[in-house]
Amino acid sequence: MSETPSLPDDETVVPRAAETFREVEDALLSRWPETRLEPSLERIEAFLELLGDPQRSFRMVHLTGTNGKTSTSRMVDALLRALELRTGRFTSPHVETMNERISVDGEPLDDEAFVRAFNEIAAYTHLVDEDQPHPLSFFETVVGMAYAAFADAPVDVAVVEVGMGGSWDATNVADADVAVVLPIAVDHARYLGGTTEAIAHEKAGIIKPGSTVVMAQQDPEAGAVLMARAAEVGATVAREGLEFGVVSRTPAVGGQMVSLQGLRARYDEVFLPLYGAHQAQNAAVALAVVEAFAAAGPDAQALDADLVRAAFAEVTSPARLEVVRRSPTVVLDAAHNPHGAEAVGAALEDSFTFEPLIGVLGVMGDKDAEGLLVALEPHLAHVVCTQNSSDRAMSATALAETAVEVFGEDRVTVVPRLVDAIDAAAALAEAGEAVGSSIGSGAVLVTGSVVTAGEARTLLTRGRRAPGTPREEDPS
Template structure:
């Protein structure tokens, strides 16, 4: 007999999900998620999908894929993780977070099957596996045409990988989650290559020669095609603008000049190129230029080089590894040289020294704090690492994120009328900062 309580609200369901294994803890198997989706009638096979992996840029790319498909008139679902403020952000239908009623319905549909799997398996379904199953069910219930699905971690054993995506999109592969995925880029690439399905078309960002060779070998072994940025498609040019940038894209099926992109930074231009190629691969045709211009000109990716105008500009960026921090630093340069007071709170399992080294050239003052996650480094630990890179005179320690934001605004106002505040270090940090800032 089921013990599912159907008289729940979103907050109560979230707490039940959080009581499961966290998404940072994985057991490498698709058996549990497959058992649940099988019990639900394999909802993930009722629509086409674009499956997106890589080290950084997955959420932004998924959002741009979604924006293009919506502008084309498709019914679209998007699954991304983690969320900034509201768990419903992870499951988007029609360009909006799933409604509270839709979220609750998805949980009620999935929970009995999950409980049955929990009874039979030595490892219970994790938080992440549950949200994936809920997303796939919700997409099926909504009758979507296409899903843009972001991998949570890796690819091969990621719970999202029970989809049979005809298109795989692979962003640049760097070093992150090394405890789970392996210590080298090749180890990590081998995991991420697992989303390339037999007969699929894979589009990849430019990778190191060794990583590209590994991806190509995997694609060949599965009779899939691999198309590579810079060779088969690519960025034709870009220039920064006040609202983001103007890019030209040499796609798989068309050339798209003078496309406005409402996101900042060269890395977002390359993410846009991969999004365009992914949609072209799915459609097997070019995208009308006016459609692409409208879609990318209105695309949004909160917490990713997000600029909040005001008396003192605030920039929010969820960079949480050295590659992400380097892209952030380059993006700040794109916005113009300004004194920058950074608020940094990072997780204890990240390469903090590498992040600090990347940010050092573009930061005037670093305010080190912590976020609410139990995985967060303390402000003391973060400040000690920052002093080793930036020097003691550029580092301030503040124990609470809310106080750190106040301190940063005050410090920026004393530097220059052009000074800006940067908040970075993790998705959790940026999400909490957005709430504190009233967003």
């Protein structure tokens, strides 16, 4: 932070500093989960004021939308670092471990740095708790940690993904140079509304006076809301399909080759090591964002084409059609709503030739399980219904009841433990004749929730946190 805040000269008890990453996890998880919302920015504003308003010490790119935020954030981060800018990145939810949420220079804080970041802000959380009608939530606390860590680094620019919505999201206490609105679809309807128009009103809150808004393709209702907000606050608008977009894309080994039309120039022969048309569109958005951030005015220059190619070639996005094992191939994806599942299905048809493809699905109880299943049904020979370790997980049995209606009884298996479900699916994939396909060409897709994908990734790559260890209750 630019200056170190001091505690009031009274008898306020300063809590003992955390010594381990697990202690920090426990302290954060003891707070209100992200699924318990009280829409107000008062708590986070009071918290950041005590911390010296660290969010005012760096420039910012702010991203909202229903799907694609994390992948696009990672692409924007890579491009900005290629411009020799020091970056902070805040994304949510995490896939495997909590410190993934806060990155500096493209790398998550290690355990020691995460503990330090927590200890710097911990005492002030209790002051806010005592002064406000409701205590700081998990998410508000982690946002404060991130902004303080970015100021301490210090970073030149922070790439910040909203947790949910926009207007009332805790990240929205900073005014971004560039606001990014990725495709809006219906998700979190209980909190944000049941139509894309209603959801767009909430997400439009990140568009601030004098900023640039980069808009992915939207349906007409959502687009009209976003354009009205931009006009209201005097924001400059760049729209996918008009000012920028994907010129062409060709699937390639390990990803795809794309040509992108940016705001300043066209960039050809760009290798993107991610799969699917949706990731090509995310790349076009990321490119436009960085062009808008890096230069302004009619004399602004295009980015160096070789720099763009080098940055995109290094992009990764864990649990986004990520291949984590071979023989049989196991692919992970964090899709948790029908819009995301449709993008996954299209990418599978576009980039892979799996036969049979066996799905392992574990979803949250408040999600549109039927919509997910309907979107994936044309692409899966069989589905294994399971559940992740979250208390919010839909039971494997309940999910199977819906799956039978979509797939038919012969194409549904119930295996409640995730590790056993993956083993069962792998066996089906390897024994292709069991579902009418040739032996040896099958694969497994694990999807349905960020938590499901993250726990599968831990199991399959021998990560640190075993499934069943408590984690913050992500809304995804």
